[in-house]
Amino acid sequence: MSPRRPIKTGAPTNTPETPSSLPDVGPPAIHRLPLNIAPHGEDRVSIDPLGTSVQSPSSRPVPLEIADLPVETHVTPVVVHAPIEHFFLPPNQLSRLPAPNALSGIRELGTQRHFVDLQEGGTVLLGIDAENHYRARLNSDFRPSGPRVERVEGTLTWRVKPAVEGASGNESRLSLKRLRNPDDDSAETAVAPKRASTSTGEEWSDPWKKWDASLQQPSAGGIEVDGIRFLVVPRGTDPHHPIVYIRNPEHWMYDFDYLERILGTDLMQQPRGAIRVPPANQWEVDPNLPFQHPLKQYIGVFFPQLSEISVNKVARHQFSLANNGDMATGVGLTRLRQTFNDWKRGNSTPHPALADPLLMLPALTNSGTGPGFSRTLELPALTAEGPLQRLDFDLTRQEWDSFKTTQSGVDLKRLMAGILIRQGYDVFTPTPSTTFPALVFRRENHPFVFFISLHRVRGRKIHQLLNSGPESDARLNAQVGYPALQEILQAHAENRLVWLKGGSQTHVSQPDSIFIVRDNESRLDSLANQ
Structure with a gap:
């Protein structure tokens, strides 16, 4: 047996009661966010390499107590991953893929890159996790970070694998209970079971609930939903437009590039629509995402042979037309949503110039006029x-x-x-x-x-x-x-x-x-x- 190392005199010893000198950092972000925003609306965490900062009471780790649960209680693990739409390949890459394998439906591009077409639409890059399950992945993933997928029996298409209801095999009988810090009057005495089982998923479905701006900007205008004060995107040319868009308070104005980066890295951080609901006429947030893809991807889908240069210029021009300028407005975002929906459903559009790239082109000037010339x-x-x-x-x-x-x-x-x-x-x-x-x-x-x-x-x-x-x-x-x-x-x-x-x-x-x-x-x- 090796001798135990002696403890240096004066060296700190870590105990459960000793506050850690490291910040309380959550799980790593799944997607890169080059926007200087915290993932899923969490507060930013600054790391002091010299350890000179003073820790506030609210930043101290919360004591945890392990308690027994009844034997019949099922605990299902929750896996955090982005929605499958985050992993769709851009349309301009699909034409380069080989045909699906006649048995597996997998499109094999060399020996390292495999792709599958989903039953609900879209094509994703395939990866294998540590448990040998197929998952959607990004090119930048070291390990696949998307949901599990499986082949639809009898077809060449795949689908997102349904979540398993309940637990199988050995059942866990442990739960975590958060206790009150002596110097933290605002801490909850316990975490409700329903909240504990769903809060992880809410980071994906309802991250806007963390966009409360009242603490950071108490005098700022906006709207209030369920007691939370939200900042809104400027309404634009129609101040009485019925739809407004709440925004993350860490975001400022949305120009084309900024909004496109958000849609390409984390769809859940985009502005969300809100509307007054009768009879109480209170504000409610639309549960549907305004945009399912980056704006350029909509152009590429509905005008599939446009060159990459043309797709980029059309998307930028369309954004400026909709918003009457270079910055997003509530009216402009609604116009874009309506246009994309008209494309999808084949409807006539109230804004033809937004819906057809040919009408976006400027009229060029000919030189030389007159009969016979x-x-x-x-x-x-x-x-x-x-x-x-x-x-x-x-x-x-x-x-x-x-x-x-x-x-x-x-x-x-x-x-x-x-x-x-x-x-x-x-x-x-x-x-x-x-x-x-x-x-x-x-x-x-x-x-x-x-x-x-x-x-x-x-x-x-x-x-x-x-x-x-x-x-x-x-x-x-x-x-x-x-x-x-x-x-x-x-x-x-x-x-x-x-x-x-x-x-x-x-x-x-x-x-x-x-x-x-x-x-x-x-x-x-x-x-x-x-």
Whole structure:
């Protein structure tokens, strides 16, 4: 037996009654929070490496007493993990995954990265925990931190594994009871059993209950819910809007980047909607999350072939339009929620400019005017910086190689029609005409009709002849067909016709691209007299 080390004279000895010199730090955060906020609304803990700070009575550890429970009492362990939505892969990564295994449904990308499609939608990265159970995981996880998942029998899809009711095998007969500190008058004498069994889960379901701002900012305005004072996001252009949004008091103003970071790291920390409920007309917090994903992910889902640059610019522009500025407002958040819901359900929208990226595009200016002359349109550069001026769409290398072999007018129409259909538009059947290729399309429950002339651009300039005169209608009929002609004539008369240019662009300083821009200048002046 090794000799016992002697205790140095004056060395402190730790006993249950001796306050610890280390802060009372809870379990590690599951997700990284680069927002300088405490996980799940907990108070920040500062660590004094020199041990010079004086501990307040409230920060001392609370004595614990172990007590017996009746034999028939079941104690079920509670595992803290983020909702499954936190682990969904971005839509732009799904096309790169291999097909599911015919037996397991697992998409194997090499030997270390396995993915599964969930029955309720979404695809997650798969991991195995210490007990050999499958769990959803993040790329940054050392150990999988998501809920357990299992394959749905008879299918290639998976699902979140239901929680096991009750306990099996040996039953625990221990509980923890918190006692009062002698110098802490505010401590509870005991923890109620219901509270003890559900408080861990409430950190995920109701973290906003810890957003009480009355202690930190007693004079601040806001609303009161169940005796808790909450700060609210500025209401915006309509101060009497019925929905307000409470916010974490440690958050300040939400610009696009700040809100996007919150939605990408911890959905539960986003502002929550609240509304007055009759007959007492008291405020109640909506139990549903305003947003289930980062804002860019909504764009990527409903417009799946938009390039990453275009997705980012559309999301930022949409945020600014909804909020009438760079900072989030209650009215703006409601507009975004309504738009995303309209997309999901296929409803008509009261704000078309928020719902369609084509309507977000600014009208570019053509140079050169007058009958018999050509117009020139210079395409904006394809860069990640700057405002939204063009939309670009991703093609696979196989699609590009196939298109480059001919680049005929018919192939260009077929290529663009396929892209538009995959974005949810209804495209009038392209005609076999090979000259002046063009398409007419619209969206269900959408008031606008789009006319797009197609071009193969080398460099940055589009040159287009003006075609006015009595024969222009006949040419238009050959370009788009009679049904499409009637549609655009009616839309033009009702000021619902949107003029676009698009096609392929090759340029030495940027990748090859399929693009769409807006010019709002009809090259068929005779339509104005219809």
